[in-house]
Amino acid sequence: MRNLLPLLLAGTITTLKIFVLTLLFSIPLGALVARGRMSKNPIVSTVINIYIMIMRGTPLILQLLFVYFGPYYLFGASYDRFTAVIIGFVINYAAYFAEIYRGGVQSIPIGQWEASLVLGFSRAHTFTHVIVPQVVKRIIPAMGNEVITLVKDTALAQTIGVAELFRVAQSASARQFSTTPIVIAGLFYFIMNGVVSRLFDRFEKKLDYYH
Amino acid sequence: MRNLLPLLLAGTITTLKIFVLTLLFSIPLGALVARGRMSKNPIVSTVINIYIMIMRGTPLILQLLFVYFGPYYLFGASYDRFTAVIIGFVINYAAYFAEIYRGGVQSIPIGQWEASLVLGFSRAHTFTHVIVPQVVKRIIPAMGNEVITLVKDTALAQTIGVAELFRVAQSASARQFSTTPIVIAGLFYFIMNGVVSRLFDRFEKKLDYYH
Amino acid sequence: MSIITVENVVKSFDALGVLRGISFTLNEGEVLSIIGPSGSGKSTLLRCLTQLERIDSGRIEVCSMTMAHSTGGTIQYADAKTLKQIRLKLGLVFQNFNLFPHMSVLRNITEAQVNVLAKSKGEAVATARQLLAKMGLEEKEDAYPCHLSGGQQQRVSIARALALNPTVLCFDEPTSALDPELTIEILKVIKDLAKEKMTMIVVTHEMAFARDISDRVIFMDEGLIVEEGPPDVLFNAPAKERTQRFLSRYGQ
Amino acid sequence: MSIITVENVVKSFDALGVLRGISFTLNEGEVLSIIGPSGSGKSTLLRCLTQLERIDSGRIEVCSMTMAHSTGGTIQYADAKTLKQIRLKLGLVFQNFNLFPHMSVLRNITEAQVNVLAKSKGEAVATARQLLAKMGLEEKEDAYPCHLSGGQQQRVSIARALALNPTVLCFDEPTSALDPELTIEILKVIKDLAKEKMTMIVVTHEMAFARDISDRVIFMDEGLIVEEGPPDVLFNAPAKERTQRFLSRYGQ
Amino acid sequence: AKEQKSLEDNSLEKVMSKGRFVMGLDDSFPPMGFRDEKGEIVGFDVDLAREVTKRLGVELKLQPIDWNAKEQELNTGNIDCIWNGFTITDERKAAMTFTPPYIHNAQVVVVRDDAPYTTLASLAGKTVGYQAGSSASQAIDDSPAFKSSIKQLIEFKENLTGLMDLEIGGIDALVVDVTVASDNIRRSGKAFRILAEELAPEDYGIGFRKGDQKLADAVWEQLVAMHNDGTLAQIAIAWFDVDNTVVGN
Ligand SMILES: Nc1ncnc2c1ncn2[C@@H]1O[C@H](COP(=O)(O)OP(=O)(O)OP(=O)(O)O)[C@@H](O)[C@H]1O
Ligand SMILES: Nc1ncnc2c1ncn2[C@@H]1O[C@H](COP(=O)(O)OP(=O)(O)OP(=O)(O)O)[C@@H](O)[C@H]1O
């Protein structure tokens, strides 16, 4: 028990690394994907649509296996497992985020674009100063749900041998013949999710000055 | 390869069993949970809220371990692993469905209740004939997303040793030293999700006669 | 004969006194208009009559049944059965219609007849068709509310209320959600009802209309009845300064 | 001096001919009202002028700049720079305001001044404050649109348009989303602008108002100008049967 | 566990009266227990168990389990034993009741054929993998010199994932049971080899719930009988080409 907490904390660090890096890359990548999905070029939008469908239509655990082992079987190249986890999570979450962004942009009344146009704003200015700030507010609840799912999904990183929190807890559990480590891990996830929802709630409140 | 497909199909049957049984129980259970969550009794609503928070705040994979092994550690009783998988999935999904139902009910304009009241409908009649039909229409997209997630989550049943599709594919992979079974499994999931979205789309269209 | 008697009705939302002692009576066949600035409590008054809100004190009597009355500082509502009977005496047409979007026009009108009045399906449909014909909506019985214009929706909601054969029909700004041209349709429907001696209470901002159809007009402000009288008097020679000020705004 | 010249403008949505050959001119300081039944193309006409829609054929000239003209069957729009210049000559006040909900009232009014006219922040704020004062909204500069009444939102949207100092101000049913009492506020603001000789085009359903402020009234129906003239003539002695029919509905 | 000891041991009666013996195994652990192409669970241990239960006169039920949760499975009574190339360790002995060893095993190191490694020492500074919850982890812990010489340890849920990772170079070596290693190399035809230097010699036993001594004894009796009449050797040769069993030694 004395040694359990440091162990679990080390696993938690890995979990948090996966969490933070995934968000760091998938949030902007999702914007690019959303852009492609809404593209007027039918090839681009179809390709992106297929990508999104695959990401949303197959288990993440399976995607992780592919991302890690695929390159070797296809091109003979191999790389670091942690990088693979990050790539796997990023391309998966970017697809989900993209669909949230797209829904957000399409929910902004056309009148906002029209008012901006009549006032002479450039498209870029309209997008960054009129549309995006409103989209951000609208997508917070959906993003919050997705980010909480991410906290839990980090447990799948063990599939390709990354020793995140749940893996560490399971090993400790097997070693110590007890479910205590798993209970504690559950608590950790619960706390992390609590923090995430709290942050999102606060962000939502912060943007509550208008509706 | 000749023998691979029958094997994967057998795994698929288990996956589908988990899928169907989970929906069968969690869809009505979710309604009960939602009812409790909206209860005016603060004890009931708090207890239900905590249950929902736990279900949504911890990884499903961890919940499955608890549901299966917990009863033994707590009461010395043990039971069938398949039953445990179903119980685990049902209590998890009921929590998610409950929140969707609640959102749906709360999104119905108060005017619908008031019009029903003024016309003399009983509360029960108002609920079953005025509110529920409209809620069903509104929650279809959210339910669709959740059901697709369920298709993918069935892969977690292997945690407590149920040989569903993904488990079978991994075993076949181990035997044949190839990722082909996993690719095929991915395709199976993709097809199942395709079918599910198609069904939901159709259902959505069917209710498109009004808005 | 007095159909509705309201005596000293008081209603607050938390600290806000919305109705601060309202009394009036409504006689059979009479058309009563209620006018007044936004926030004066007109909608709340209608909602208290139709049991969508509970009053804090005072007395309401409908068709000789006591709906609520104060006794010793507390308000006493009638038993559930009486309240239900009273509810059926009063029809309410909502400002934003509140039609049931998932039911066809016909079913919107038959649903309560069958389930509340326990009429047979055939009887209910016959009544509904009659009312739809009266509203000029014969061809819309299978349509869904979303496919109707605002004016048509409003006429369906009037038919829905009339289908229960209420003694009094209440309107809360029946035209405020409508385009000007559609407004005219609805005002005509209400005028026709007035001609048929339907007892009605109409909350409205259309002064010309209130003047035209009413037997009596009540002007409310800040939860009180400021002035009450026949339209000729109230519109042409209002006694109170507040009424004059309000009406002058509409004079242009 | 003619500020806007519209010649034989045609605009269809797919098969639907919405504008079927519209011609008129607008002179400096003139107030032009456009009336007509729902669907007659009034909003579409304003949207073509403000470049929210492209015309199919015809000619539009604004402040001696050609915005678009047909040559040999195809429509030719001016270059981007000219179009932008023209855009700034025309202000548009939307029916449903379209204020930016995430910006304070002040920022709604300064944003375009700073980012389009490249004015300094201080200058923009000064202009905005002046306009807010004129609209009686001095105290609302830090409020967000959602905390304003409909009438206040509409006044902010007028101020937002005026801040760019347009030559012509266009209104699309400026009061249709407002309560009757708030309507009066806005009509007063527009009247004041008319007194200051602001050139304006006002699409409206308020006949009394159109009569009151306009120098000229256009009556449109089914994508055509049916009749055009000074308000006295058009309202009191309309030449065309269609106009008479339309106006009689508003007579009550 | 103490509490169970004090209870009367009715483990054998229970199985006999049920008429069923539930064997817990990892169904992806060739050649001890795995699914063949028809999806049937087969393997050396499965054949042994079939013979033993036949002789005991009870039905054999094969229960695939998640290897990480094997202790819980046993303790909660879902299975009667863990019999699947199950290494006898002191820690496990303290927690459950074992039969004597029936086959010899060792934890060995598998490397890519073209890799330069020949000894444990040559793996200094390298990345080494093993299956989570397997006795490989114990073997590594028991070789502190080896453990401290390597750069990083990677846990896999499945040996297969570990072998795939070895193939693609994600790890430099995989610690695994010799039986598993030789079987995998033989069947896959992949360019792997086993280092001659063994990490930890060990023995496979059958694990029962702590205190289920009578059941363990009954199973062991049958194994001894099978050794005596040659059935055991016959099964071993069918799977391993040699008789590597140690019953009766
Ligand atoms: N449910 C409620 N909770 C709190 N305050 C309320 C509620 N309903 C109405 N009010 C307040 O009561 C006052 C009177 O409202 P009411 O809707 O009766 O006015 P009204 O005369 O119908 O106005 P309008 O002409 O704008 O419809 C207003 O100040 C309103 O904000
Ligand atoms: N973007 C569009 N796509 C297709 N049809 C359109 C579009 N915009 C307008 N229309 C059609 O063009 C016709 C004229 O519309 P417009 O909005 O110009 O009428 P209006 O005179 O402003 O009516 P109202 O008084 O109701 O505002 C209508 O039949 C309308 O349905």
Ligand SMILES: [Mg+2]
């Ligand atoms: Mg009201």
Ligand SMILES: [Mg+2]
């Ligand atoms: Mg219009």
